[in-house]
Amino acid sequence: MKVFDPLGLELIQLADSLAPFNIPLIVGGGYGLLLRQQFVEEQGIKTLYALPEARATQDLDIFLSLELIADRGKMIRFRDMLSQCGYQAIEGAKYYQFIREMKYVGRTGSIKVDLLAPPPEDPFLRKQMRVDSRRIRSAKHIHAHTTPEAFPEAFSISDDLIEMSLSSMEEKSAKVFLPNTFTYFLLKLFVYRDRRNDKRTDFGIYHAFDLYRIIAMMTEEDGRIVKKLSETYADHQVYTEASDILEECFSKEQSSGSIAILEHSRRVEANLTSENIVEFLTDIRTYFLFE
Structure with a gap:
């Protein structure tokens, strides 16, 4: 390339x-x-x-x-x-x-x-x-x-x-x-968690938007790898903590992460809608096997 x-x-x-x-x-x-x-x-x-x-x-x-x-x-x-x-x-x-x-x-x-x-x-x-x-x-x-x-x-x-x-x-x-999609998503999820209350980093909204981009870029092969690794690391402390972050920040349309994605989308004229967010939240749980 x-x-x-x-x-x-x-x-x-x-x-x-x-x-x-x-x-x-x-x-x-x-x-x-x-x-x-x-x-x-x-x-x-x-x-x-x-x-x-x-x-x-x-x-x-x-x-x-x-x-x-x-x-x-x-x-x-x-x-x-x-x-x-x-x-x-x-x-x-x-x-x-x-x-x-x-x-x-x-x-x-x-x-x-x-x-x-x-x-x-x-x-x-x-x-x-x-x-x-x-x-x-x-x-x-x-x-x-x-x-x-x-x-x-x-x-x-x-x-x-x-x-x-x-x-x-x-x-x-x-x-x-x-890195594969599984690794990338978890890394960005923790970065957003760490910066979402920090005004100096604009509350990490572009990291939330990167999470949307990571899922958007998934291919069929990515999906298989994500599910495989989710099963492999289901009991790992990092994965458990990631599940907690997801529940706190990306459990519904009104969660801070969901709002951050839409806010950054508005700023960069990406024109995402609430329907896009609902689809994103559903797919996170489908592929990453979060409960």
């Missing part, structure tokens, strides 16, 4: 630099959603609903597998690559957020990379890294931000990840991975 924007070109550069060391990039966040939507639309893949316009973003959220973090040599390679590309650690978020200045079409800007990972549950893996509430690390000056709402297996390279090949106009190309 062709990409033309600064984040896409940067992603190709990063992935290509890491490929010789067998270090995959798993792209989440808003840009991962944008790539997923662009791919679905270009391929004409049938989705659950019509897709609202994708939103722009300025960050790259990169998820690291625990197997990668446990490999100190590869993490050092990752750190050195970021340094060679001009990235510097951000004060207050060392060393899991990095930033570099860049120029694109004559304009100056910056690109921020966030490194994230789920906390290890396997005792063997846990012994190979240091873990606290903020960071996970095995090497100096490169960490991952602890993401407790992610399942440890979610970012191991497997058939449940979405593989995507990106290329630029200069014919540079690279392979990246995206």
Whole structure:
């Protein structure tokens, strides 16, 4: 798939630099959603609903597998690559957020990379890294931000990840991975929960809207994977907590999350209706097996 924007070109550069060391990039966040939507639309893949316009973003959220973090040599390679590309650690978020200045079409800007990972549950893996509430690390000056709402297996390279090949106009190309619908939805659900009362982040309404986009983009294969993983993790603490968030924020049309989706829809002229919300709420329970 062709990409033309600064984040896409940067992603190709990063992935290509890491490929010789067998270090995959798993792209989440808003840009991962944008790539997923662009791919679905270009391929004409049938989705659950019509897709609202994708939103722009300025960050790259990169998820690291625990197997990668446990490999100190590869993490050092990752750190050195970021340094060679001009990235510097951000004060207050060392060393899991990095930033570099860049120029694109004559304009100056910056690109921020966030490194994230789920906390290890396997005792063997846990012994190979240091873990606290903020960071996970095995090497100096490169960490991952602890993401407790992610399942440890979610970012191991497997058939449940979405593989995507990106290329630029200069014919540079690279392979990246995206989280599956199950993982993406749960991550965004927790983000909305954490920001829905925060005025500084506009009460997280665009994260609620991203939840709608995630479900809208579902294909038949996505639906099968979501149901399979819902059954697998039904008794997991994260899944139980997600069910509670859903009940509080997305149980009916008048819930805060439902209202947030419609509010953001109005702002971006997506023209969603209450009927769209009812369909969305029904499908969440159908596919994710929430009670």
